[in-house]
Amino acid sequence: MKIEFKKVPTTKKELETSFNSVKIEGTFCRISSSLVKIEANLKGIIDIDCSRCGSSEPFSLDEQLKLLLSDGVYKGDDEEFLVIEIENSLIDFDEIIESELNSIKSDYHICKNCLEDNQLFEKEF
Ligand SMILES: [Zn+2]
Numbered sequence: 001m002k003i004e005f006k007k008v009p010t011t012k013k014e015l016e017t018s019f020n021s022v023k024i025e026g027t028f029c030r031i032s033s034s035l036v037k038i039e040a041n042l043k044g045i046i047d048i049d050c051s052r053c054g055s056s057e058p059f060s061l062d063e064q065l066k067l068l069l070s071d072g073v074y075k076g077d078d079e080e081f082l083v084i085e086i087e088n089s090l091i092d093f094d095e096i097i098e099s100e101l102n103s104i105k106s107d108y109h110i111c112k113n114c115l116e117d118n119q120l121f122e123k124e125f
Pocket residue numbers: 050051052053054055110111112113114
């Protein structure tokens with residue numbers, strides 16, 4: 001889903017859009033002429049590669065998203081919200097989901113098999 005920046009309402013509106021099998025559910029609203037606030041959850045099932053053995057396994061996502069979308073360069077400083085600068089005054093939710101997924105996938109993740117190996121390892125020694 002894509003939406004023009006200036007078309008985002010200034011009162012909180014329900015947000016529900018999906019990309020592949022991952023869904024964003026929550027609210028969004030425009031809090032200034034150049035800032036849109038999103039409070040939502042990212043839900044779905046994605047395949048994540050194990051950081052140790054490299055095999056992928058399905059991972060059930062339920063991540064809280066707190067985003068500030070800035071139309072152009074963001075000069076402020078925010079600790080609670082992750083700031084994303086967007087281009088062309090166009091919000092592309094597919095792109096936002098995709099980049100969130102990429103950052104989740106790049107996190108350290110250990111698959112069930114490796115976790116079991118770890119436990120065996122600890123028992124043996
Ligand atoms: Zn593994």
